[in-house]
Amino acid sequence: MANKGLAKDQKDLSILVTGGAGFIGSHTCVELIQRGYSVVIVDDLSNSSQIAVDRIRKICGIDADDAQLRFYKQNILDREALYTIFAENDVDAIIHFAGFKAVGESVQKPLEYYWNNIAGTLVLCDVARNHGVKNIVFSSSATVYGEPEFIPITEECPKHDCTNPYGWTKSMLEQVLTDLYVGDNEWNVVLLRYFNPIGAHESGLIGEDPKGIPNNLLPYVAQVAVGKLERVGVFGDDYDTPDGTGVRDYIHVVDLARGHVAALDWMGGKVGTGKALGLGSIEGEAAEDGSRRGVGIFNLGTGKGSSVLDVVHAFEKACGHEIPYQIKPRRAGDVATNYAACYKARTELGWVAEYDLDRMCADSWRWQSMNPDGYATEQ
Secondary structure (H helix, E strand, O other): OOOOOOOOOHHHOEEEEEOOOOHHHHHHHHHHHHOOOEEEEEOOOOOOOHHHHHHHHHHHOOOOOOOOEEEEOOOOOOHHHHHHHHHHOOOOEEEEOOOOOOHHHHHHOHHHHHHHHHHHHHHHHHHHHHOOOOEEEEEOOHHHHOOOOOOOEOOOOOOOOOOOHHHHHHHHHHHHHHHHHHHOOOOEEEEEEOOEEEOOOOOOOOOOOOOOOOOOHHHHHHHHHOOOOOOEEEEOOOOOOOOOOOEEOEEEHHHHHHHHHHHHHHHOOOOOOOOOOOOOOEEOOOOOOOOOOEEEEEEOOOOOOEEHHHHHHHHHHHHOOOOOEEEEOOOOOOOOEEOEOOHHHHHHHOOOOOOOHHHHHHHHHHHHHHOOOHHHHHO
16 A cells, blocks of 8 residues: 655644653644644553643644544554544554653563553554555654764664663664565654653643653652752762763753654655665655655754753752752763764754753743642642
């Protein structure tokens, strides 16, 4: 079955967003709607909230019955539900976020992670292709690089062994989606790799709402700032970095969302050259309308790293008071510096991260202070 073309005006395209009520997904839905796309969210709300969907509508100024945004509380493992969704909506492309994502939990529950993340994606792709939809943006992770051979990491960097089942699901699914194109040259696949999304929408209406004690640095810092947690643990201050703490790649979630939207333009042949740049990229023969075919791989980030203490001090500036922290021993497996180069995204997607660390922390603080208990604040 032939694939659908994407060389159309945005108002004529419908995008299915799995995990669209989640942190990155909700911000991506806002960016899509504001650019004129129609959006279909599929999310089982296992790690998100219906309130996020309502707030997407509020930010975008659309009513609950506006067909530009439709929401289905479903799990992508449910084949019958997906068939109904594709039957009811003329979907053109998929942006795929849905999946379990806690690194530590994945070590404790590998079977659940492999089943949910991998089997769910297989069901999604099978149902999609049966409806002539072979355009997919996969929200992957820079964790697929493992311990990188060089810094900053470019798309030429080989993938290495991942350190946890969560990372392996991302790496394996990259291979699955690549193999889909190899087996059927109608597929149009983009794999997006990034490290640490932080920040929130400037309205303070949507943001990161982790369940329980946060696993990631910024939401932990935010909960210390709002008084929910006592202090931040800083693991190691003797690395070969300017202040001795680990340096990582942080990206504003709105910049990241815009990167996912930019990938759709690239897939439609509206920007870039489509050349196979980087390991794993494949340049296929474009469709008659100019829509691309093949596998595109892009790093998304700011192109520079920030240390743990950089983040703490930027958040102090945002919230207006000191953030208590405690230096602790290094964690096994942590490296001194890890960040990606994003030249390819700039030249091919026409995408550049706009927001700096101060803006990331200011927006995170606005979200956290307005919603101290996340979306549960409204309930």
